[in-house]
Amino acid sequence: MKKTVIGMLALTAMVSAFALTGCTKKSEGEAQSKDASSFKVGVIYIGDENEGYTEAHMKGIREMKSSLGLSDEQVIEKKGIGEDENCYDAAVDLADQGCNYIIATSFGHESYLLMAAKEYPEIQFSHATGFQAASSGLANMHNFMPSVYESRYVSGIVAGLKLNEMIASGKITADKAKIGYVGAYPYAEVVSGYTSFFLGVRSVCPSATMEVRYTNSWADMSLEKETAEALIADNCVLIGQHADTTGAPTACEANGVPCVGYNVDMTSVAPNTALTSAALNWGAYYRLSADAFKKGQTFDVDWSKGYVDNAVYITPVNANVAAAGTEEAVEAAIAGIKAGTVKIFATDTFTVKGSSIEDLIAQGGDYAKYSVYVSDGYFHEQEVGSAPAFDLRIDGIEER
Numbered sequence: 001m002k003k004t005v006i007g008m009l010a011l012t013a014m015v016s017a018f019a020l021t022g023c024t025k026k027s028e029g030e031a032q033s034k035d036a037s038s039f040k041v042g043v044i045y046i047g048d049e050n051e052g053y054t055e056a057h058m059k060g061i062r063e064m065k066s067s068l069g070l071s072d073e074q075v076i077e078k079k080g081i082g083e084d085e086n087c088y089d090a091a092v093d094l095a096d097q098g099c100n101y102i103i104a105t106s107f108g109h110e111s112y113l114l115m116a117a118k119e120y121p122e123i124q125f126s127h128a129t130g131f132q133a134a135s136s137g138l139a140n141m142h143n144f145m146p147s148v149y150e151s152r153y154v155s156g157i158v159a160g161l162k163l164n165e166m167i168a169s170g171k172i173t174a175d176k177a178k179i180g181y182v183g184a185y186p187y188a189e190v191v192s193g194y195t196s197f198f199l200g201v202r203s204v205c206p207s208a209t210m211e212v213r214y215t216n217s218w219a220d221m222s223l224e225k226e227t228a229e230a231l232i233a234d235n236c237v238l239i240g241q242h243a244d245t246t247g248a249p250t251a252c253e254a255n256g257v258p259c260v261g262y263n264v265d266m267t268s269v270a271p272n273t274a275l276t277s278a279a280l281n282w283g284a285y286y287r288l289s290a291d292a293f294k295k296g297q298t299f300d301v302d303w304s305k306g307y308v309d310n311a312v313y314i315t316p317v318n319a320n321v322a323a324a325g326t327e328e329a330v331e332a333a334i335a336g337i338k339a340g341t342v343k344i345f346a347t348d349t350f351t352v353k354g355s356s357i358e359d360l361i362a363q364g365g366d367y368a369k370y371s372v373y374v375s376d377g378y379f380h381e382q383e384v385g386s387a388p389a390f391d392l393r394i395d396g397i398e399e400r
């Protein structure tokens with residue numbers, strides 16, 4: 001599951017990541033050009049194809065294989081590798097099997113992948129959702145994370161329009177437009193995701209509020225189902241999620257509550273309630289990075305792309321559930337994001353404890369650290385480094 005750093009990333013690491021992104025200087029440990037037949041990729045997964053996050057990564061690896069013409073023998077996949085010494089052992093085993101490029105997919109894998117990267121400077125290593133590559137001093141270590149907050153914002157527009165339809169039909173009143181959100185952990189990644197989702201909702205339904213409850217697990221179907229049921233019992237009329245199973249949509253289908261999923265299309269388990277899902281195209285990174293390393297070229301130390309590079313998307317909008325005009329609104333929002341006219345974390349669209357983030361930064365104290373991210377009227381999420389950094393608790397959202 002996407003495990004990212006609790007709270008704020010260290011500023012020194014972030015500034016260093018920003019400075020090194022896109023570096024093209026040759027250095028010791030850089031991949032040497034490989035013959036097509038000798039290039040081999042190893043992948044370390046936290047889960048397997050039965051949970052959405054790992055399946056999304058596996059889909060990206062399949063896309064990479066197809067694009068680069070790699071055979072099955074050239075890609076070695078290790079499933080169910082925990083965030084412990086088993087990750088280091090898996091990386092060493094992949095290296096011993098001749099992998100030139102090794103990938104790990106979960107936040108807790110990072111320290112173990114760094115250990116392996118130090119021992120095998122001739123091999124390139126990439127880690128999803130982490131933040132230590134730039135500050136590690138290793139030429140063969142990389143971090144990557146698509147800008148999923150963009151697709152979460154768009155999925156929020158889908159949800160907000162559904163709320164408007166419910167208000168217009170008299171099913172709820174505007175003051176009852178309360179969303180429930182099943183979150184995994186109170187990490188910056190989750191906070192960034194639920195906030196961008198909420199800002200998407202609010203862009204079309206200004207009266208909306210949201211309640212977030214954490215499961216403290218990335219993939220616990222029963223707990224996610226129970227959490228969604230608790231949110232519904234607490235008068236939430238629409239459910240979103242940053243958790244990896246179908247537990248929440250299953251609860252929504254049973255209770256007739258519309259929902260927005262994550263990673264995969266949820267209509268198979270919630271055909272009458274699933275609106276869409278925010279998703280990541282990991283294949284965009286896997287194709288580009290593997291091709292570069294195969295050719296002996298350098299690649300970004302920190303990589304984060306969104307709609308412009310087809311690295312994020314939402315699954316097909318369920319026309320049987322979504323409000324009229326949703327497709328058009330989605331297309332307009334995506335066009336605005338691509339053109340740069342829509343800034344998802346525009347600072348005039350949210351407040352923190354009744355104040356703008358600019359005013360809080362000016363006051364100093366705990367908020368001064370956000371100055372590296374805030375300029376030109378918006379929070380520059382995943383621009384300073386590839387890992388999500390937005391961990392502000394904005395007004396209108398309650399955490400439990």
